[in-house]
Amino acid sequence: MKILSRIGFWLLVVAIGVFALFPLYYAIISSFRSGSSLFTIAYLPESFDVSNYIAVFDRQPFGQNILNSIIVAGAVVAISLGLGMTAAYAFGRIAFRGRALLLMTILAVSMFPQVAVLSGMFELIRSLGLYNTLPGLILANLMLTLPFTIWVLTTFMRELPKEIEEAAFVDGATPWIVVRRVFLPLMAPAAVTTGLLAFIVSWNEFLFALTFTLTNERRTVPPAIALMTGSTAYELPWGTIMAASVIVTLPIIALVLVFQRKIVAGLTAGAVKG
């Protein structure tokens, strides 16, 4: 009975592992098969043909798409963290009137469905002359990242003991110096966590990127992959799409695995404590 339940337990563990990993595994082996061999089903890697990886960059400006995604996500992370850190200091350490209400409002913004602001955002971006530009996407993506950045950083900020800043204030430091010299170093781990989450959100964002860009050169990776077409209208270039998928997925997976514990901490701080 005991052995049986151990076997059952391990079978379950293996089943979950296979379910989680198989689609990525299958995408990787598919990306190394091309021509007609792609259209026979194989469960094991049997060829190592890099022509799909060459075709990704050959047939469309995919290098430019990746660069666009990095620029947009990088700027979104930098702005979110800069604004979020100062706001979180105020929310987490200073008791001012209306604090709870404001925090609730910011939390409410993070629950906005993206489509609810779509037409207003379209008008805003067009009137600022930012349609089909990367700054337009950066601006739009801030709506998705700034609220939870403030929220998660505030929960981290609250947990720091209050003696730290009191000592600095007694020594005559101004609030701005306290934020920069005292809290910034202490908040570095929290900033890494939140920054990573913001990066992933921006890297994966599709609806705004699809709606606010027009030309292939200005697209970020998600719409570029979604809109990839082959030589004929009937057959999608599956090998190329899989190669592109693997290229943009592996760096993110590497990041997530390296910062695994921090990400889990950030997710639970945002949800459970929130």
Added chain:
Amino acid sequence: MTSAVAQGNVPVPQQARGRRSSLTRSRLRSAWLFIAPSLIILALIAGWPLARTIWFSFTDADLNNLSDYEFIGFENYLANYDGEWLGLLTDPDWWQSVWNTVWFTLVSVSIETVLGIIVALILNAAFPGRGIMRAIILIPWAIPTIVSAKMWNWMLHDQFGVINDMLLRVGLIAAPMTWTANADTALWAAVAVDVWKHTSFMALLILAALQMLPQDIYEAAKVDGVSPIRVFFRITLPLIKPALLVAVIFRSLDALRVFDLIYVLTSNSRDTASMSIYARQQLVDFQEVGLGSAASTLIFLIIALIVVITLAAGRMRLGEDPR
């Protein structure tokens, strides 16, 4: 820090009071300075666009010329022309998308909850390789939704898909299925991808709750010889219920606004469109900003209603909290 401010308001000896309140005042001033940039940005990119969307829903605006429109009241929602009812609320496609979204949310979140609990219980047990397992389940979560949809599209391909091949081999189906093109199976396919991608989020939140549970109850139950299943339903489940509810609400709100997964997986078909897809289609593909904004406004109201109910329920629960 709360006490520092409270003390600033009560009469304290003159000398100390002067210093403390000037410090308090300077901190209060800096508080507003510190949050002002964030508030201004959020008002510009969230508040203002939302207000404009709601306003557009009462107009006949067109995407090509957003500055030239007329106020038409509720006609985008419901209008009566010569005894014939028109507008969003009479459009069967809208109601189809509402039903698709609700069905998708209910089914995928239910499955994710059950699987999430199972995965969390496994990860909570001590076994060699637990750390690796936790890393593995994070991988689907990290893969961009578009990429996941494309990967599954390829696996679900009607002619060359590996899933058809597997099912044919074990004899579960007699002929290859067109999973994503057939309206009956396309939403199930979307549920499968969503479950694959988001179960780990659910599991990690539940795991965090499990790890905070007091161990002595379990030892007592073990001494009394209570069966593990009874322990789970009588002890574990009631104790993790608050965390479970938060996770379910987060996932439900996320699933209700689903766009990219269904858009890519089922290639924008009308039978499987979600509410967000319907709204964007009116707005961008048909250029009908008025109608699309009306749909967007309704989606916003539906989600806002759920959030308000949740927050109210949460506040009541916090009120009962003995802390």
